Amino acid sequence: MTEPPQxxxxxxxVSRLYRQQATAEPSAAIDQRxxxxxxxxxxEQQTGAPPAVAHQPGWWQRWRTPLALATTVLLSLSLVLxxxxxxxxxxxxxxxxxxxxxxxxxxxGAVGRxxxxxxxxxxxxxxxxxxxAAAGPPAATAGANAxxxxxxxxxxxxxxxxxxxxxxxxxxLQAAPAAKLGSRRAPAAAVGAGAVRDDEAPVDPSPTAxxxxxxxxxxxxxxxxxxxxxxxxxxxDEIAALRRAGRIDDAERELREFRRANPGYPLxxxxxx
Amino acid sequence: MRGDWSDERLMxxxxxxxxxxxxxxxxxxxxxxYRYLAQQCGNPALADELYQDIWIKVVKxxxxxxxxxxxxxxxxxxxxxxxxxxxxxxxxPTAAHFAGNDHDDREEGGDGNDERIVSLPAAGHExxxxxxxxxxxxxxxxxxxxxxxxxQREVFLLAEEGGLTLDEIATATxxxxxxAKSRMRYALNKLRHSLxxxx
Numbered sequence: 001m002t003e004p005p006q007x008x009x010x011x012x013x014v015s016r017l018y019r020q021q022a023t024a025e026p027s028a029a030i031d032q033r034x035x036x037x038x039x040x041x042x043x044e045q046q047t048g049a050p051p052a053v054a055h056q057p058g059w060w061q062r063w064r065t066p067l068a069l070a071t072t073v074l075l076s077l078s079l080v081l082x083x084x085x086x087x088x089x090x091x092x093x094x095x096x097x098x099x100x101x102x103x104x105x106x107x108x109g110a111v112g113r114x115x116x117x118x119x120x121x122x123x124x125x126x127x128x129x130x131x132x133a134a135a136g137p138p139a140a141t142a143g144a145n146a147x148x149x150x151x152x153x154x155x156x157x158x159x160x161x162x163x164x165x166x167x168x169x170x171x172x173l174q175a176a177p178a179a180k181l182g183s184r185r186a187p188a189a190a191v192g193a194g195a196v197r198d199d200e201a202p203v204d205p206s207p208t209a210x211x212x213x214x215x216x217x218x219x220x221x222x223x224x225x226x227x228x229x230x231x232x233x234x235x236x237d238e239i240a241a242l243r244r245a246g247r248i249d250d251a252e253r254e255l256r257e258f259r260r261a262n263p264g265y266p267l268x269x270x271x272x273x
Numbered sequence: 274m275r276g277d278w279s280d281e282r283l284m285x286x287x288x289x290x291x292x293x294x295x296x297x298x299x300x301x302x303x304x305x306x307y308r309y310l311a312q313q314c315g316n317p318a319l320a321d322e323l324y325q326d327i328w329i330k331v332v333k334x335x336x337x338x339x340x341x342x343x344x345x346x347x348x349x350x351x352x353x354x355x356x357x358x359x360x361x362x363x364x365x366p367t368a369a370h371f372a373g374n375d376h377d378d379r380e381e382g383g384d385g386n387d388e389r390i391v392s393l394p395a396a397g398h399e400x401x402x403x404x405x406x407x408x409x410x411x412x413x414x415x416x417x418x419x420x421x422x423x424x425q426r427e428v429f430l431l432a433e434e435g436g437l438t439l440d441e442i443a444t445a446t447x448x449x450x451x452x453a454k455s456r457m458r459y460a461l462n463k464l465r466h467s468l469x470x471x472x
Contacts, residue, residue, distance in 0.1 A: 010432050011461045013472045018418075018433055018464075021411030024317075026307045026324055031299070034328040038287070038295045041332045046290065 232258070232265050240270065280344030288335045299328070302348060305434035309349070312418050312430050313356055323359060327352050342444065349435045350445040353427070410471060417467040425460035428453055 235258050242251035255271060275283060275297040286294035306327065311320040330351050338347070418426055424446070431437045431445060443453040465472065 011465060014461055014464045014468065015433060017410070017468055017471055018414055021409075021414050022308050022434070023411075024308050024311050025304045026321065030321055030325060031303065034325060034332075035296060035299060037329060038299070038332045039292045041335075042287075042290055042292050042295075 228262075232262050235262075236268065236271065281340035284335070284338055284344050285340065288338055295332075298344070302345075305436075306348065306352060309352060309430045309434045310356070312415070313423070313427060314359070315419055319359070323352075323355055327355050330355070343437075343441060345435050345437060346441045346445050349431055349437065350447075353446050413468065413471065417464050420467070421460050421463055424448075425456045425463070428456040429460040429464070432457065 235254070239251050239254045239258065242248075242254060258265075259267075275286075275294055278286070278294070278297070280298060280301065283294040283298040287298065307320065307324050310323050310327075311317060314320055314323065327348070331348060334351075418429070421429065427446060428442055431442045435441075435445075437445060439450050439453050439457070442457075443450040446453065448456075
């Protein structure tokens with residue numbers, strides 16, 4: 001008996017005998033069935049849900065919701081930012097001055113109510129301009145201006161006219177454009193803004209508040225020269241008081257602001273040193 | 274062109290969507306795989322069913338196919354498992370015997386197979402004319418194969434029809450290389466013994 005080679009697990013003679021009779025094959029029908037199934041599987045893969053193609057909508061499905069959320073957040077943020085953007089600054093006042101004005105207004109706000117009684121003649125609606133001043137520089141300007149110019153019957157009538165138009169205390173931004181219309185209309189708008197919340201409003205009729213308001217007076221606001229002179233004088237008095245109190249730095253800063261706000265105002269000798 | 278391609282390349286081409294590659298691959302294996310099954314199960318109708326099942330498995334498994342081994346090893350391994358499934362499903366005692374790996378590492382001369390094989394009609398025992406009438410040579414070989422234990426017959430068929438090496442047979446059948454070698458040796462010895470008058 002011949003032992004087959006170790007790596008060739010066949011016996012050549014047995015193999016030859018086996019191959020002589022090994023002729024069985026599947027039927028043509030089976031062949032056709034299997035080949036058709038193979039082609040159908042490929043066709044299904046290409047037209048149905050092939051893995052490579054199925055990934056594309058899968059990617060979209062996966063990222064659609066986050067993309068939509070991101071877009072919504074971006075749009076909302078943009079709208080909020082646009083809504084919060086301050087109105088156009090008054091032509092005569094630079095941005096730093098406006099910022100300083102707002103700061104002064106806030107700083108002096110606490111003094112407000114206590115100073116109401118000592119304020120120059122200003123009726124209640126005019127005193128209520130303070131909240132508008134806190135809400136926005138132009139509105140603050142208009143409101144403080146109103147306090148400075150004093151009240152008259154004509155002003156009261158205009159205030160009554162302007163109040164419904166402004167519906168104002170909901171937004172000082174609505175009062176701001178009114179300030180541009182003229183010095184007589186702006187107070188009315190500011191008063192309208194403050195009228196409803198009069199009891200909540202810190203009133204600041206102090207000279208500093210007035211001067212701060214004066215810093216941002218629009219050029220076209222045409223303020224009363226006499227009241228401006230009073231305001232400047234009060235401001236200088238306050239600076240002098242600061243000096244006397246030893247607050248030299250504060251006095252110097254106030255003086256610089258004064259000069260910037262009132263470049264043509266003749267300074268007393270004591271301030272020229 | 275595809276006639277020059279390896280089996281593995283054809284299968285990869287089919288996986289990529291080339292239906293003609295599958296045709297070429299099928300032509301290469303249709304006869305050998307069918308005969309392997311027909312000889313293993315001994316039932317042409319059952320062989321047809323198993324044969325189709327195996328090719329459908331190949332079609333369905335195309336996406337996961339990786340040429341880590343020869344295609345022949347891969348497809349005969351599928352066939353081997355399909356046969357075991359069939360035996361188990363029909364509760365045939367052959368299943369445990371067929372799937373066992375260490376059952377046949379001993380001589381099986383005492384199990385009666387040799388006596389049956391020897392008792393088969395042979396040319397030396399009958400006239401050539403009677404032999405021609407009663408049995409053809411193919412029948413003789415078929416009977417000799419049928420009398421082999423399943424695992425021995427499988428190893429022989431995998432080598433003859435699939436062209437697998439001992440290592441590949443071991444991989445396809447899930448046994449060790451030495452086990453496959455032992456099975457092959459016993460199978461060949463028995464076949465030579467039973468077909469000695471034809472050799």
